[in-house]
Amino acid sequence: MSRQQTTVIKALPARFYTDPEVYRHELDAIFSATWQYACHVEKLRRPGDYLVCEIAGESLILIREDADTINAFYNVCAHRAARLVSGEGCTRRLSCPYHAWTYNTRGELIAVPNAQNVSGFDIGDYRLRPCRVEQLHGLVFVNLDDAATPMAEQVPEFARDLVTYAAEMPQLTFVHRTEAVLEANWKVALENFSECYHCELIHKKLANSVLDMNSYSIKVLECSQKHLSGSKAGDERAYAFEDQAASDFVSWWLWPNFAFQSYPGGRAHVWYWTPLDVEHTHLAVDWYFPSAEMADWEAELIHHHAQTTFREDQEIVASVQRGLNSRAYQSGPLMIDAARSQYSEHAVAAIQQLWRDAMGVDDD
Numbered sequence: 015m016s017r018q019q020t021t022v023i024k025a026l027p028a029r030f031y032t033d034p035e036v037y038r039h040e041l042d043a044i045f046s047a048t049w050q051y052a053c054h055v056e057k058l059r060r061p062g063d064y065l066v067c068e069i070a071g072e073s074l075i076l077i078r079e080d081a082d083t084i085n086a087f088y089n090v091c092a093h094r095a096a097r098l099v100s101g102e103g104c105t106r107r108l109s110c111p112y113h114a115w116t117y118n119t120r121g122e123l124i125a126v127p128n129a130q131n132v133s134g135f136d137i138g139d140y141r142l143r144p145c146r147v148e149q150l151h152g153l154v155f156v157n158l159d160d161a162a163t164p165m166a167e168q169v170p171e172f173a174r175d176l177v178t179y180a181a182e183m184p185q186l187t188f189v190h191r192t193e194a195v196l197e198a199n200w201k202v203a204l205e206n207f208s209e210c211y212h213c214e215l216i217h218k219k220l221a222n223s224v225l226d227m228n229s230y231s232i233k234v235l236e237c238s239q240k241h242l243s244g245s246k247a248g249d250e251r252a253y254a255f256e257d258q259a260a261s262d263f264v265s266w267w268l269w270p271n272f273a274f275q276s277y278p279g280g281r282a283h284v285w286y287w288t289p290l291d292v293e294h295t296h297l298a299v300d301w302y303f304p305s306a307e308m309a310d311w312e313a314e315l316i317h318h319h320a321q322t323t324f325r326e327d328q329e330i331v332a333s334v335q336r337g338l339n340s341r342a343y344q345s346g347p348l349m350i351d352a353a354r355s356q357y358s359e360h361a362v363a364a365i366q367q368l369w370r371d372a373m374g375v376d377d378d
């Protein structure tokens with residue numbers, strides 16, 4: 015056997031992308047135990063601003079207490095479990111629609127009808143159950159694991175780059191969402207996002223008129239991955255942009271389902287993949303710009319991305335999912351080269367190893 019053959023790493027077996035039991039285990043072992051993107055801080059600017067989001071089947075309330083503090087709670091009343099609020103809004107008092115138990119922005123119970131007539135009842139014994147919440151330069155994340163490592167410790171390189179590539183992130187405003195329900199398991203979508211072996215074939219516009227593929231690199235860190243590329247010059251570009259100093263493309267993926275990107279021209283957008291079931295994943299790409307009034311080139315960039323790279327990936331991940339359901343498929347090799355070049359699938363291997371570790375799976 016040649017030396018090369020002994021080092022080939024095989025992709026995860028297909029059943030891990032198609033089995034509903036595996037998916038249920040993932041909700042506990044992965045989505046309930048990792049930092050999950052909740053929103054941009056723009057949604058929670060004023061004290062009392064709140065937003066409900068769903069993470070791993072749990073409804074959560076995020077609410078701003080004061081200038082510095084955003085709190086997060088399970089959206090479950092401490093009385094008899096009714097859901098307190100939905101959607102978004104602004105209030106200093108979260109009042110349950112069932113029997114009007116009322117909580118403040120710290121989740122403390124502050125009013126209970128008929129409490130004075132119930133012996134043994136102490137209002138201080140009950141509150142909303144909090145969950146971990148952190149702000150990272152304008153991005154708000156939650157974690158259902160009370161013992162989770164703080165984000166700044168877990169992904170310090172990303173935290174620094176976010177400031178470098180999107181210095182104004184906390185002040186930017188939402189301008190557009192590009193979204194789709196992908197007909198693919200969430201890992202298929204993430205693995206596709208993590209490699210550029212396919213870029214020149216699937217994303218011809220991106221490779222020929224946005225990025226300088228010769229400069230493309232993919233760096234793998236413990237719980238994150240960074241893609242960096244220069245861009246095409248002058249009239250080769252698919253869209254013109256003003257700030258020539260912001261000519262890089264940078265993309266950060268955080269385990270398991272969040273990414274930040276800045277396209278040449280310096281326009282930030284965040285990606286979050288929400289698994290809907292074992293074979294369907296909602297993908298949202300939210301763009302944040304300095305002004306809600308888009309310049310022509312900004313609108314062109316969003317249009318270009320939606321009509322090319324985003325759509326092309328949507329089609330290819332659905333194709334992969336269909337193949338994973340075929341009895342013919344057996345785990346293929348990941349094409350990892352020694353130089354970790356732009357064509358190498360080392361980042362796919364890293365994601366699959368994170369997944370095995372989280373799930374306690376050893377398929378070798």
Ligand code: FES
Nearest residue numbers: 091093094110113
């Ligand atoms: S369940 Fe909320 S007040 Fe009764």
Ligand SMILES: [Fe+2]
Nearest residue numbers: 206216217327
């Ligand atoms: Fe792609």
